[in-house]
Amino acid sequence: MPRITTIALDADDTLWQNEQFFRLTEQRFADLLAPYTDAPDLNDRLIAAVTRNLQYYGFGMKGFALSMVETALEVTDHRVPGAVIAEILAAGRELLTYPIETLPYVDQALGQLQETHRLILVTKGDIFDQERKLAASGLAEYFAAIEIVADKDPATYTRIFERHTEGPEHTVMVGNSLRSDILPALQAGGFAVYVPHDLTWSYEHADEPVDEPRYAKIAHLGELAEAIAYLERSR
Template sequence: MARKLRTIGFDADDTLWHNEKFFRLTQDRFAALLADHAEGHDLDARLLAAERRNIGHYGFGVKGFVLSMIETAIEVTDGRVPSSVISELLAAGREMLDHPIELLPHAREAVEAVADDHRLVLITKGDLLHQERKLAQSGLGELFDAVEIVSDKRADTYARIFGGLPGGTEAAMMVGNSMKSDVVPAVEAGGHGVFVPHDLGWALEEADAPASKKFHAIKNLAELPALVERLV
Protein backbone atom coordinates (compact mmCIF):
# COMPACT_ATOMS: atom_id res chain seq x y z
CA MET A 1 0.00 0.00 0.00
CA ALA A 2 1.38 3.40 -0.99
CA ARG A 3 2.16 5.70 1.91
CA LYS A 4 -0.14 8.70 2.24
CA LEU A 5 2.60 10.88 3.72
CA ARG A 6 6.00 10.99 2.06
CA THR A 7 7.47 14.43 2.82
CA ILE A 8 7.58 16.40 6.06
CA GLY A 9 8.59 20.05 6.10
CA PHE A 10 9.74 21.72 9.30
CA ASP A 11 9.87 25.39 10.15
CA ALA A 12 13.00 26.37 12.08
CA ASP A 13 12.65 29.45 14.33
CA ASP A 14 10.45 28.79 17.38
CA THR A 15 9.56 25.37 16.02
CA LEU A 16 12.91 23.61 16.35
CA TRP A 17 14.86 26.23 18.31
CA HIS A 18 14.30 29.40 20.30
CA ASN A 19 14.15 32.67 18.39
CA GLU A 20 11.39 35.07 19.42
CA LYS A 21 12.59 35.34 23.01
CA PHE A 22 15.80 37.00 21.79
CA PHE A 23 13.75 39.52 19.82
CA ARG A 24 11.69 40.24 22.95
CA LEU A 25 14.81 40.78 25.07
CA THR A 26 16.23 43.16 22.49
CA GLN A 27 12.90 44.99 22.25
CA ASP A 28 12.94 45.48 26.03
CA ARG A 29 16.44 46.93 25.68
CA PHE A 30 15.16 49.19 22.91
CA ALA A 31 12.31 50.43 25.13
CA ALA A 32 14.75 51.24 27.92
CA LEU A 33 16.95 53.23 25.58
CA LEU A 34 14.00 55.28 24.31
CA ALA A 35 12.14 55.55 27.64
CA ASP A 36 12.57 59.34 27.74
CA HIS A 37 10.94 59.74 24.35
CA ALA A 38 8.01 57.30 24.19
CA GLU A 39 5.83 55.13 26.43
CA GLY A 40 6.40 51.40 26.15
CA HIS A 41 3.09 50.49 24.49
CA ASP A 42 3.32 53.35 22.01
CA LEU A 43 6.90 52.45 21.16
CA ASP A 44 5.97 48.79 20.61
CA ALA A 45 3.13 49.81 18.30
CA ARG A 46 5.37 52.13 16.28
CA LEU A 47 8.07 49.49 15.99
CA LEU A 48 5.54 46.91 14.81
CA ALA A 49 4.25 49.39 12.22
CA ALA A 50 7.81 49.95 11.00
CA GLU A 51 8.41 46.19 10.74
CA ARG A 52 5.19 45.80 8.77
CA ARG A 53 6.27 48.55 6.35
CA ASN A 54 9.77 47.22 5.97
CA ILE A 55 9.24 43.50 5.44
CA GLY A 56 8.93 44.02 1.71
CA HIS A 57 12.24 45.91 1.66
CA TYR A 58 14.37 44.11 4.25
CA GLY A 59 12.72 40.71 4.54
CA PHE A 60 12.41 38.71 7.75
CA GLY A 61 15.08 38.35 10.41
CA VAL A 62 17.44 40.21 12.69
CA LYS A 63 18.78 42.70 10.15
CA GLY A 64 15.34 43.99 9.20
CA PHE A 65 14.40 44.15 12.89
CA VAL A 66 17.45 46.28 13.73
CA LEU A 67 16.82 48.63 10.83
CA SER A 68 13.19 49.00 11.94
CA MET A 69 14.34 49.82 15.49
CA ILE A 70 16.70 52.49 14.17
CA GLU A 71 13.96 53.95 11.96
CA THR A 72 11.55 54.04 14.91
CA ALA A 73 14.18 55.65 17.15
CA ILE A 74 14.67 58.41 14.58
CA GLU A 75 10.90 58.95 14.36
CA VAL A 76 10.13 59.13 18.08
CA THR A 77 13.03 61.52 18.76
CA ASP A 78 12.23 63.73 15.75
CA GLY A 79 15.66 62.93 14.34
CA ARG A 80 17.54 63.71 17.54
CA VAL A 81 18.36 60.15 18.59
CA PRO A 82 21.92 60.09 20.02
CA SER A 83 24.55 58.19 18.08
CA SER A 84 25.22 56.18 21.23
CA VAL A 85 21.70 54.74 21.03
CA ILE A 86 22.20 53.78 17.37
CA SER A 87 25.48 52.11 18.35
CA GLU A 88 23.74 50.13 21.11
CA LEU A 89 21.02 48.96 18.73
CA LEU A 90 23.61 47.79 16.22
CA ALA A 91 25.48 45.98 18.99
CA ALA A 92 22.24 44.33 20.10
CA GLY A 93 21.68 43.10 16.56
CA ARG A 94 25.16 41.59 16.42
CA GLU A 95 24.52 39.84 19.73
CA MET A 96 21.31 38.34 18.33
CA LEU A 97 23.15 37.07 15.26
CA ASP A 98 25.86 35.51 17.43
CA HIS A 99 23.61 33.96 20.07
CA PRO A 100 24.06 30.18 20.52
CA ILE A 101 21.27 27.95 19.30
CA GLU A 102 18.96 26.46 21.93
CA LEU A 103 16.82 23.56 20.71
CA LEU A 104 13.22 23.48 21.89
CA PRO A 105 12.02 20.49 23.95
CA HIS A 106 11.47 17.29 21.90
CA ALA A 107 12.85 18.87 18.70
CA ARG A 108 15.67 16.40 18.08
CA GLU A 109 13.60 13.38 19.12
CA ALA A 110 10.71 14.34 16.85
CA VAL A 111 12.88 14.95 13.79
CA GLU A 112 14.82 11.73 14.34
CA ALA A 113 11.60 9.74 14.81
CA VAL A 114 10.26 10.63 11.35
CA ALA A 115 13.55 10.89 9.46
CA ASP A 116 13.95 7.24 8.40
CA ASP A 117 10.60 6.85 6.63
CA HIS A 118 10.07 10.33 5.17
CA ARG A 119 11.88 12.92 3.16
CA LEU A 120 12.55 15.89 5.44
CA VAL A 121 12.79 19.49 4.24
CA LEU A 122 13.65 22.47 6.41
CA ILE A 123 11.66 25.46 5.16
CA THR A 124 12.49 28.75 6.85
CA LYS A 125 12.37 32.49 6.30
CA GLY A 126 15.08 34.96 7.13
CA ASP A 127 18.63 35.95 6.30
CA LEU A 128 20.44 33.25 4.33
CA LEU A 129 23.75 33.33 6.24
CA HIS A 130 22.10 33.53 9.65
CA GLN A 131 19.70 30.65 8.98
CA GLU A 132 22.49 28.49 7.58
CA ARG A 133 24.60 29.18 10.67
CA LYS A 134 21.74 28.34 13.01
CA LEU A 135 21.07 25.05 11.23
CA ALA A 136 24.75 24.12 11.39
CA GLN A 137 24.88 24.89 15.13
CA SER A 138 21.66 23.02 15.84
CA GLY A 139 23.19 19.65 15.04
CA LEU A 140 20.05 18.73 13.06
CA GLY A 141 21.39 19.47 9.59
CA GLU A 142 22.31 15.91 8.71
CA LEU A 143 18.73 14.77 9.33
CA PHE A 144 17.31 16.91 6.51
CA ASP A 145 17.30 15.90 2.88
CA ALA A 146 16.92 19.50 1.70
CA VAL A 147 16.92 23.05 3.05
CA GLU A 148 14.83 25.88 1.60
CA ILE A 149 15.51 29.41 2.89
CA VAL A 150 12.77 31.55 1.36
CA SER A 151 11.82 35.22 1.37
CA ASP A 152 8.23 34.40 2.35
CA LYS A 153 5.95 31.42 2.80
CA ARG A 154 2.86 31.37 0.59
CA ALA A 155 0.79 28.62 -1.00
CA ASP A 156 2.86 28.83 -4.18
CA THR A 157 6.02 28.41 -2.09
CA TYR A 158 4.82 25.06 -0.78
CA ALA A 159 3.42 24.06 -4.18
CA ARG A 160 6.87 24.61 -5.68
CA ILE A 161 8.80 22.81 -2.95
CA PHE A 162 6.48 19.87 -2.33
CA GLY A 163 5.16 19.68 -5.88
CA GLY A 164 8.53 18.59 -7.22
CA LEU A 165 8.88 15.71 -4.74
CA PRO A 166 7.42 12.18 -4.86
CA GLY A 167 3.75 12.28 -3.99
CA GLY A 168 3.55 16.04 -4.47
CA THR A 169 1.75 18.35 -2.10
CA GLU A 170 -0.97 15.81 -1.35
CA ALA A 171 1.61 13.58 0.35
CA ALA A 172 3.34 16.42 2.21
CA MET A 173 3.08 17.92 5.67
CA MET A 174 4.36 21.24 7.03
CA VAL A 175 5.08 21.56 10.76
CA GLY A 176 5.46 24.96 12.37
CA ASN A 177 4.51 27.49 15.02
CA SER A 178 3.14 30.14 12.65
CA MET A 179 -0.46 29.72 11.58
CA LYS A 180 0.01 32.39 8.89
CA SER A 181 3.24 31.14 7.33
CA ASP A 182 3.53 27.44 8.14
CA VAL A 183 0.00 26.09 8.36
CA VAL A 184 -2.52 28.06 6.30
CA PRO A 185 -0.52 28.27 3.04
CA ALA A 186 0.58 24.62 3.27
CA VAL A 187 -3.07 23.54 3.53
CA GLU A 188 -4.04 25.91 0.72
CA ALA A 189 -1.40 24.23 -1.45
CA GLY A 190 -3.00 20.83 -0.81
CA GLY A 191 -0.80 19.50 1.97
CA HIS A 192 -1.22 18.87 5.68
CA GLY A 193 -0.51 21.71 8.10
CA VAL A 194 0.51 21.01 11.69
CA PHE A 195 0.39 23.84 14.22
CA VAL A 196 2.82 23.57 17.14
CA PRO A 197 2.17 26.49 19.52
CA HIS A 198 5.00 28.47 21.03
CA ASP A 199 4.77 30.54 24.20
CA LEU A 200 5.86 33.66 22.32
CA GLY A 201 4.34 34.75 19.05
CA TRP A 202 4.82 37.65 16.65
CA ALA A 203 1.74 39.72 15.81
CA LEU A 204 2.57 39.69 12.10
CA GLU A 205 2.37 35.87 12.05
CA GLU A 206 -1.14 35.55 13.47
CA ALA A 207 -3.99 34.05 11.42
CA ASP A 208 -7.14 32.00 11.87
CA ALA A 209 -6.85 28.24 11.68
CA PRO A 210 -7.96 26.77 8.35
CA ALA A 211 -11.26 24.89 8.19
CA SER A 212 -9.81 21.73 6.70
CA LYS A 213 -9.39 18.06 7.58
CA LYS A 214 -5.74 18.54 6.70
CA PHE A 215 -5.25 20.96 9.58
CA HIS A 216 -3.81 19.45 12.74
CA ALA A 217 -2.80 20.96 16.08
CA ILE A 218 -0.50 19.35 18.61
CA LYS A 219 0.62 20.54 22.05
CA ASN A 220 4.32 20.09 21.33
CA LEU A 221 6.69 18.16 19.08
CA ALA A 222 6.52 15.09 21.32
CA GLU A 223 3.09 14.43 19.78
CA LEU A 224 4.30 14.64 16.17
CA PRO A 225 5.47 11.03 15.63
CA ALA A 226 2.08 9.63 16.70
CA LEU A 227 0.26 12.05 14.37
CA VAL A 228 2.52 11.09 11.47
CA GLU A 229 1.93 7.41 12.20
CA ARG A 230 -1.86 7.92 12.05
CA LEU A 231 -1.60 9.63 8.67
CA VAL A 232 0.74 7.04 7.16
Protein backbone atom coordinates in the same frame (compact mmCIF):
# COMPACT_ATOMS: atom_id res chain seq x y z
CA MET B 1 2.40 4.54 -1.50
CA PRO B 2 1.73 5.76 2.06
CA ARG B 3 -0.48 8.77 2.24
CA ILE B 4 2.28 10.97 3.76
CA THR B 5 5.86 10.36 2.64
CA THR B 6 7.52 13.76 3.27
CA ILE B 7 7.53 15.93 6.39
CA ALA B 8 8.48 19.58 5.92
CA LEU B 9 9.40 21.46 9.08
CA ASP B 10 9.72 25.12 9.95
CA ALA B 11 12.82 26.15 11.94
CA ASP B 12 12.41 29.27 14.12
CA ASP B 13 10.26 28.54 17.19
CA THR B 14 9.44 25.10 15.80
CA LEU B 15 12.86 23.45 16.12
CA TRP B 16 14.67 26.08 18.18
CA GLN B 17 13.98 29.22 20.19
CA ASN B 18 13.95 32.48 18.24
CA GLU B 19 11.23 34.96 19.19
CA GLN B 20 12.41 35.19 22.80
CA PHE B 21 15.63 36.84 21.63
CA PHE B 22 13.72 39.44 19.63
CA ARG B 23 11.67 40.18 22.76
CA LEU B 24 14.88 40.75 24.74
CA THR B 25 16.09 43.09 22.00
CA GLU B 26 12.79 44.98 22.05
CA GLN B 27 13.26 45.56 25.79
CA ARG B 28 16.84 46.72 25.24
CA PHE B 29 15.54 49.12 22.58
CA ALA B 30 12.96 50.56 24.99
CA ASP B 31 15.58 50.99 27.72
CA LEU B 32 17.93 52.84 25.35
CA LEU B 33 15.18 55.26 24.28
CA ALA B 34 13.69 55.83 27.73
CA PRO B 35 15.68 59.05 28.35
CA TYR B 36 14.54 60.52 25.02
CA THR B 37 10.87 59.60 24.66
CA ASP B 38 7.88 58.67 26.80
CA ALA B 39 5.86 57.32 23.86
CA PRO B 40 3.45 54.78 25.39
CA ASP B 41 3.13 52.90 22.11
CA LEU B 42 6.85 52.52 21.42
CA ASN B 43 6.73 48.75 20.93
CA ASP B 44 3.65 48.98 18.71
CA ARG B 45 5.40 51.56 16.54
CA LEU B 46 8.47 49.35 16.28
CA ILE B 47 6.43 46.33 15.22
CA ALA B 48 4.52 48.49 12.74
CA ALA B 49 7.85 49.60 11.24
CA VAL B 50 9.12 46.01 11.05
CA THR B 51 5.92 44.90 9.31
CA ARG B 52 5.95 47.87 6.94
CA ASN B 53 9.56 47.20 6.01
CA LEU B 54 9.14 43.50 5.24
CA GLN B 55 8.69 44.38 1.57
CA TYR B 56 12.11 46.07 1.56
CA TYR B 57 14.26 44.10 4.00
CA GLY B 58 12.46 40.78 4.36
CA PHE B 59 12.34 38.75 7.57
CA GLY B 60 15.21 38.53 10.03
CA MET B 61 17.54 40.56 12.22
CA LYS B 62 18.77 42.97 9.53
CA GLY B 63 15.31 44.36 8.83
CA PHE B 64 14.58 44.38 12.56
CA ALA B 65 17.73 46.39 13.32
CA LEU B 66 17.02 48.93 10.58
CA SER B 67 13.41 49.25 11.78
CA MET B 68 14.64 49.96 15.31
CA VAL B 69 16.78 52.81 13.97
CA GLU B 70 13.88 54.17 11.91
CA THR B 71 11.53 54.04 14.91
CA ALA B 72 14.10 55.68 17.21
CA LEU B 73 14.41 58.60 14.80
CA GLU B 74 10.63 58.93 14.41
CA VAL B 75 9.67 58.88 18.09
CA THR B 76 12.40 61.37 19.07
CA ASP B 77 11.93 63.73 16.11
CA HIS B 78 15.50 62.85 15.08
CA ARG B 79 16.93 64.05 18.42
CA VAL B 80 18.26 60.66 19.50
CA PRO B 81 22.07 60.84 19.84
CA GLY B 82 24.32 59.01 17.42
CA ALA B 83 25.77 57.03 20.32
CA VAL B 84 22.33 55.59 21.06
CA ILE B 85 21.84 54.68 17.40
CA ALA B 86 25.16 52.84 17.58
CA GLU B 87 23.95 50.91 20.64
CA ILE B 88 20.68 50.05 18.88
CA LEU B 89 22.62 48.64 15.92
CA ALA B 90 24.82 46.69 18.34
CA ALA B 91 21.70 45.22 19.95
CA GLY B 92 20.56 44.13 16.50
CA ARG B 93 23.89 42.47 15.78
CA GLU B 94 23.69 40.70 19.11
CA LEU B 95 20.77 38.70 17.72
CA LEU B 96 23.41 36.82 15.70
CA THR B 97 25.25 35.75 18.84
CA TYR B 98 22.58 34.12 20.99
CA PRO B 99 23.03 30.37 21.55
CA ILE B 100 20.74 27.98 19.68
CA GLU B 101 18.34 26.27 22.08
CA THR B 102 16.43 23.40 20.51
CA LEU B 103 12.89 22.91 21.73
CA PRO B 104 11.72 19.81 23.66
CA TYR B 105 11.51 16.48 21.79
CA VAL B 106 13.16 17.82 18.62
CA ASP B 107 15.99 15.28 18.36
CA GLN B 108 13.72 12.46 19.45
CA ALA B 109 11.04 13.33 16.89
CA LEU B 110 13.42 13.91 13.99
CA GLY B 111 15.39 10.76 14.72
CA GLN B 112 12.23 8.66 14.81
CA LEU B 113 10.57 10.14 11.75
CA GLN B 114 13.75 10.12 9.66
CA GLU B 115 13.44 6.33 9.64
CA THR B 116 10.05 6.38 7.96
CA HIS B 117 9.75 9.68 6.07
CA ARG B 118 11.79 12.13 4.03
CA LEU B 119 12.42 15.25 6.12
CA ILE B 120 12.92 18.68 4.58
CA LEU B 121 13.50 22.03 6.25
CA VAL B 122 11.49 25.03 5.04
CA THR B 123 12.45 28.27 6.77
CA LYS B 124 12.28 31.93 5.87
CA GLY B 125 14.53 34.87 6.65
CA ASP B 126 18.09 36.01 6.11
CA ILE B 127 20.11 33.22 4.45
CA PHE B 128 23.27 33.89 6.46
CA ASP B 129 21.41 33.88 9.78
CA GLN B 130 19.33 30.78 8.99
CA GLU B 131 22.40 28.85 7.82
CA ARG B 132 24.23 29.89 11.00
CA LYS B 133 21.42 28.71 13.24
CA LEU B 134 21.03 25.42 11.39
CA ALA B 135 24.75 24.70 11.66
CA ALA B 136 24.79 25.58 15.37
CA SER B 137 21.74 23.42 16.05
CA GLY B 138 23.40 20.23 14.82
CA LEU B 139 20.14 19.22 13.10
CA ALA B 140 21.18 19.50 9.45
CA GLU B 141 21.93 15.78 9.14
CA TYR B 142 18.26 14.94 9.54
CA PHE B 143 17.16 16.76 6.40
CA ALA B 144 17.22 15.48 2.83
CA ALA B 145 16.70 19.05 1.56
CA ILE B 146 16.87 22.57 2.97
CA GLU B 147 14.88 25.51 1.58
CA ILE B 148 15.53 29.04 2.89
CA VAL B 149 12.92 31.31 1.34
CA ALA B 150 12.07 35.01 1.43
CA ASP B 151 8.45 34.34 2.39
CA LYS B 152 6.01 31.47 2.67
CA ASP B 153 2.92 31.59 0.50
CA PRO B 154 1.00 28.95 -1.47
CA ALA B 155 3.22 29.46 -4.53
CA THR B 156 6.33 28.86 -2.43
CA TYR B 157 4.93 25.60 -1.09
CA THR B 158 3.81 24.48 -4.52
CA ARG B 159 7.34 24.97 -5.84
CA ILE B 160 8.90 23.15 -2.86
CA PHE B 161 6.43 20.27 -3.04
CA GLU B 162 7.11 19.84 -6.74
CA ARG B 163 10.88 19.92 -6.23
CA HIS B 164 11.30 17.70 -3.17
CA THR B 165 8.21 15.51 -2.70
CA GLU B 166 5.83 13.11 -4.45
CA GLY B 167 3.29 15.93 -4.41
CA PRO B 168 1.28 17.94 -1.87
CA GLU B 169 -1.10 15.05 -1.31
CA HIS B 170 1.86 13.14 0.20
CA THR B 171 3.40 16.01 2.19
CA VAL B 172 2.78 17.56 5.60
CA MET B 173 4.09 20.95 6.75
CA VAL B 174 4.84 21.34 10.46
CA GLY B 175 5.29 24.71 12.15
CA ASN B 176 4.32 27.28 14.76
CA SER B 177 2.89 29.93 12.43
CA LEU B 178 -0.68 29.65 11.23
CA ARG B 179 -0.07 32.43 8.72
CA SER B 180 3.18 31.11 7.22
CA ASP B 181 3.33 27.37 7.92
CA ILE B 182 -0.22 26.11 8.11
CA LEU B 183 -2.66 28.02 5.92
CA PRO B 184 -0.51 28.40 2.76
CA ALA B 185 0.58 24.75 2.91
CA LEU B 186 -3.07 23.69 3.07
CA GLN B 187 -3.88 26.04 0.20
CA ALA B 188 -1.11 24.39 -1.81
CA GLY B 189 -2.83 21.04 -1.31
CA GLY B 190 -0.70 19.63 1.49
CA PHE B 191 -1.34 18.52 5.04
CA ALA B 192 -0.39 20.70 8.03
CA VAL B 193 0.42 20.19 11.71
CA TYR B 194 0.34 23.24 13.97
CA VAL B 195 2.74 23.38 16.94
CA PRO B 196 1.93 26.58 18.88
CA HIS B 197 4.74 28.51 20.56
CA ASP B 198 4.11 30.83 23.49
CA LEU B 199 5.95 33.76 21.89
CA THR B 200 4.86 33.66 18.26
CA TRP B 201 5.11 37.13 16.65
CA SER B 202 1.73 38.81 16.19
CA TYR B 203 2.34 39.08 12.42
CA GLU B 204 2.16 35.28 12.22
CA HIS B 205 -1.23 35.00 13.92
CA ALA B 206 -4.30 33.80 12.03
CA ASP B 207 -7.46 31.81 12.65
CA GLU B 208 -7.13 28.05 12.81
CA PRO B 209 -8.71 26.01 10.01
CA VAL B 210 -12.18 24.70 10.81
CA ASP B 211 -13.39 21.23 9.77
CA GLU B 212 -10.22 20.62 7.76
CA PRO B 213 -9.35 16.88 7.62
CA ARG B 214 -5.79 17.66 6.46
CA TYR B 215 -5.03 19.66 9.61
CA ALA B 216 -3.92 18.67 13.12
CA LYS B 217 -2.70 20.53 16.20
CA ILE B 218 -0.20 19.24 18.75
CA ALA B 219 1.36 20.57 21.97
CA HIS B 220 4.96 19.68 21.09
CA LEU B 221 6.98 17.69 18.56
CA GLY B 222 6.85 14.63 20.77
CA GLU B 223 3.27 14.23 19.51
CA LEU B 224 4.15 14.61 15.82
CA ALA B 225 4.34 10.92 14.92
CA GLU B 226 0.90 10.36 16.43
CA ALA B 227 -0.50 13.37 14.55
CA ILE B 228 0.85 12.10 11.26
CA ALA B 229 -0.65 8.67 11.93
CA TYR B 230 -3.98 10.40 12.56
CA LEU B 231 -3.76 12.31 9.28
CA GLU B 232 -2.90 9.07 7.49
CA ARG B 233 -6.13 7.53 8.77
CA SER B 234 -8.38 10.52 8.13
CA ARG B 235 -10.25 10.76 4.84
